[in-house]
Each structure stands twice: as structure tokens, then as C-alpha cells.
Amino acid sequence: LDGVFPLETAEIATIYDETRLLSRLVDDLRELAQAEAGQLPLERRAIDAAELMKTTIANFAPLAAEQQIALTAEADASLPRVLVDPDRISQVLRNLISNALRYTAAGGRVTVAAQAGPPGYVTVRVADTGIGIAPEDLPHVFDRFWRADRSRARSSGGSGLGLAIARHLIEAHGGRISVDSELGRGTTFSFTLPVAAASPRPLIKN
Numbered sequence: 001l002d003g004v005f006p007l008e009t010a011e012i013a014t015i016y017d018e019t020r021l022l023s024r025l026v027d028d029l030r031e032l033a034q035a036e037a038g039q040l041p042l043e044r045r046a047i048d049a050a051e052l053m054k055t056t057i058a059n060f061a062p063l064a065a066e067q068q069i070a071l072t073a074e075a076d077a078s079l080p081r082v083l084v085d086p087d088r089i090s091q092v093l094r095n096l097i098s099n100a101l102r103y104t105a106a107g108g109r110v111t112v113a114a115q116a117g118p119p120g121y122v123t124v125r126v127a128d129t130g131i132g133i134a135p136e137d138l139p140h141v142f143d144r145f146w147r148a149d150r151s152r153a154r155s156s157g158g159s160g161l162g163l164a165i166a167r168h169l170i171e172a173h174g175g176r177i178s179v180d181s182e183l184g185r186g187t188t189f190s191f192t193l194p195v196a197a198a199s200p201r202p203l204i205k206n
Helices: 007-037 049-058 063-067 086-102 162-174
Strands: 045-047 071-077 082-084 109-116 121-128 175-183 186-194
Touching: 007 162, 045 049, 049 071, 049 086, 049 109, 049 121, 063 071, 082 086, 082 186, 086 109, 086 121, 086 162, 086 186, 162 175, 162 186
Parallel strands: 071 109
Antiparallel strands: 045 082, 109 121, 121 186, 175 186
16 A cells, blocks of 8 residues: 555465465464363264265375375274264364375375274374474474474465364364374374263373
8 A cells, every 4th residue: 555565466466375374373373262262162973983084085185196195094894983073073184184295205105094992982093104203393293383394484384273273172072182203204193082972081191
């Protein structure tokens, strides 16, 4: 408006992109604030975790193929149904799979697996053969605004709130989420979900 920038399509597009990034950041912050306050609404129902997993993975198949990364799903044959909000758990999976693909080189593998256990829960794992996370960074993975790659801009790497939100979503379901990683060998995120036949109860942290 002050005439500092010319009114050209390229400049307008840049401002538009910045506005979208700010809007996404505000939305993520609001969602995180609700989760931390225990006010995030959950519409739980009994679902097939394997089917939810496969449906979510299917959305990433074209990207994985483009990046020449093998993206596969594995699940126990007798996997019990889980009592969750499918949209929220799909949100967690999308965040973990997206991160795995981002940090895995061509020729690598990302595997999403589900198995029964511990008692009353189903465990879901998202494992990659990517660059891994340094030991000193592991305790901060679920901190808000934390980034493994500090040179990565928000325009290419999101708001830095995805894993913090994922942690609160899993804990809101009565489960827990953790990460194991080794530099140069890959990273595995694991989270638990309550089975539909059992009453959700918090797991005791070691």
C-alpha cells in the first residue's frame, strides 16, 4: 500500500505464500493449545487400525514412488480393533510418514507396522532407513518448534509443531509415543492405541 513493492503477480504470490504459512502456524498453535489444555474434541469409535493405516499410506504412495522410496504396511493378522478418533490418528500417521519420507534418501524404505500389545493396546510403528537423529537431539523431538535440521525453513518443513501435536493426540487417547534413532541407520516412532474391548488407561512410563 505504501508503494514499497511493485504491484506485480510475483510479489503478490510471495505475500500470499507467507500469509498461508502464518495461517497454518496459527492453526497449529491453536490446536496445540487445545491439546495441552485437554480440550481437543475426540470422536472415538471402534475401527480397524490396519485399514486406517493402509488408507493413510495410500495417500503417500505417489510421493514415495517419485522419491524412489519403498513405502510398505505390515499388520498382525488378528489385530484387535482400537477405540480412537480415526481423523486424529490419521493426522498423527500423516505427520510421521511425511517426516520419514523427508529424511530418507532414494533407495531407502519406510515401513508402517501394527501389532497387538502391550495388553489392552495396539502398537503402531513408523520406521525409516533415513539419516537418523543425533542422541543429544532425541530428548527434544516432541518439543514445540524443534527441528532436527536447523537449516530447514518453515516454508519447506512445516511449523515445527507436528510432533508436539502428535504426542498430545496420542496421550489424549490414553496411549504414549516414543522414538528410537541411530545416525545413519534410521528412525522409528512408536505409539500405542487402546483396543476397543478395553477401557483406556494411561501407560506407566519407565
